[in-house]
Amino acid sequence: MTSESTLFSNRWLPILLVAPFMLLIVLFFYVPIFQAFYWSFFLEQPFGGGSMFVGFDNFARVLSDREFWQAGWRTIIFMVTASSLAVLIPLILAVAADRKIRLSLPARNVLVWPKGVAGASIGVVFAFIFNPFVGILAPLNSISPGIWAPGLDGLDAFITLIAAHVWGGIPFNFVILLAGLQSIPRTMHQAAAMDGAGPWRRIFDVQLPLIMPQLFLTLVLEFTESVTSAFALIDTITKGGPGGATTLLVYKIYVDGFSGYDLSGASTQTAILMVFVILLTAAQFLFLGRRINYER
């Protein structure tokens, strides 16, 4: 038969090997998701004891709620800006570190470090860095008071979030992109150089086309991850404020469910958000993924 089935002579062994992991996934992923979908059709009392089937009422309520759409738009804006930057900046760094220049070796090392920092810790640090009184932008305020005020100005708060997200995204994307660049045979560079292509030309015509698979991977991961991973940053830096300006969908779900005890509404929004992310990833594979040439 197929080659896979010949690897394991015992039919149960592979299942047994996978079982512990599958059990965890089912327990901590599929069960909660099923629960969320289930609750989205009920009006659920916080402490249990009474739940009422309401059909699609919760969906109608959420979809007609202006706050939901606003949070949705903010999520999309954050996703597009933050994830493009979180790929673009590591790309520039990776291209630079790939070249045989001074300090490129230590740079390759140092740039991976932020990977070890938890989102919440990044948030705490960035809240301090961008503090309007003591942070790096404080001098701006001494020139023109109030120009940098993330606690009052929604745009400033949003910029802080994006900066923190991009910084946190650098290491992983950097490693993937650098690995892609390093796997390009030197002979390609040499051939292009012999044909008279300068460094810039070689980046656009040789390196970038050849690392498309890596770029695609980082983009897909970034887009899906930025939807949910912003939570830790929002919770530590802005708490969704000022005036809800940084309330992305994932944070709204948390607030609705856990401080508002709106389990049904939060579940409904979770269901909608999940469908959105699945569709988004499918679209990326459908429209972008097909054009990528994995052969070298």
Place this chain on the structure above:
Amino acid sequence: MKISILAAAAALMAGACSAQAANIEFWYGNTGPVETAIKAQCDAFNAAQTQHKVNCVGQGSYEVSMQKAIAAYRAKNHPVLIQFFDAGTLDLMLSNAVVPVQEILPDVKWDSYIAGARAYYETSGGKLFAQPYNASTLLFYTNKTELEKAGITQTPTTWEEVIDAARKLKAGGHACPFVTDGDTWRVLEQFSARHGLPIASKHNGYDGLDAEYVFNTTFVAKHLQNLVDWRKEGLVKLNADTKAGNYTAAFNAGECAMMEGSSGSYAASTKAFDGKYQLTVNMAPMYKGYERHNTLVGGASIYVMKGHDQAQVEGAKAFLDFLRKPEQQMAFTAATGYVPVTNDVLEAINKSGDAKAAKYATAAIGIESMNQPPTADSRGIRLGFYVQFREIFVEETQKAYGGQQTMQVSLDKAKKRGDELLRRFEQTYKGVKLP
């Protein structure tokens, strides 16, 4: 035959157990000096008797404590005692997860609680649902040293005087005359209560689940617009305007000269001011021409959760009895600034000879503030999903402070979103009567 012996043995065991010691759990949400004081009470209880042992678990905040309680209750793994804050009163009353304290402790003299505290937590039949624990109310804090520097010798008592003082402070070069965080409890609830204004119809929900918010049409709208204007003038500062980033921290550090704050932060302020500034606390300011009514009891109270065996309930009762003791309440007040809300404790303080001491400063003023003549709208707040409404109110008013929309638009939007919450609450608890 054998089975009946086993059953008898089991019954005996159960009987023996109920008389034996119970380990009970108590969840609270406070941190800092208050948490230290709570832990001290738990230790004192465990040291004072050997029958029961209370295990006090800090959850970091009221919200987190409640989230965990909901999850734990659904998993049947919940504590027997839980502290919860004022805003969740109705959510808990209708949760079917708690037993009214007055029901399981019928012999306690609950009348000794001052009327303001009772009104907030009692059923329509006059039974207390929860035992007030760390009760607080809104007070007006001033940095006397800074005020005197600016030539203000009388502590302001009206908003007009507060703003006059703020102008003087500003003229004297003070960067932050008055600070607030614009929190719902401070600027909406306590303001409305003491000015005799309703927040919602049906007397803030006391008369039925079909109440609607009305605060956007009352005088509070004018006050909030004033705050916006005063902030533009540089007289009022918000959290984000201060170096400290938080209004109490800014006041305690001497950055701001006046603030409206909970009596519960009194201990932290006195500690921070020690030797540097002189602290004054008074009742919160009124607008001229308005008669003063009571402020609401804030802070938190303790609920007894359902689903525990008799031994645990006995332990819980013993712990609640212990916390109600005058000497315990006095020690807690002295350590934190929270207000004792029973008359016998007030008497005990007066008799102790320490009545004028700084550690009891908030007790007298806080009680005086909560004992002002009540109205039907200053009993409390009995509105569903109110915790979430507080966040909506802050979110919408922040937009007004940030200049994105006028305060009236903010309040109208907050009312609309709040009403949606109330309707959903009504639907969630369809057919349930207010207790």
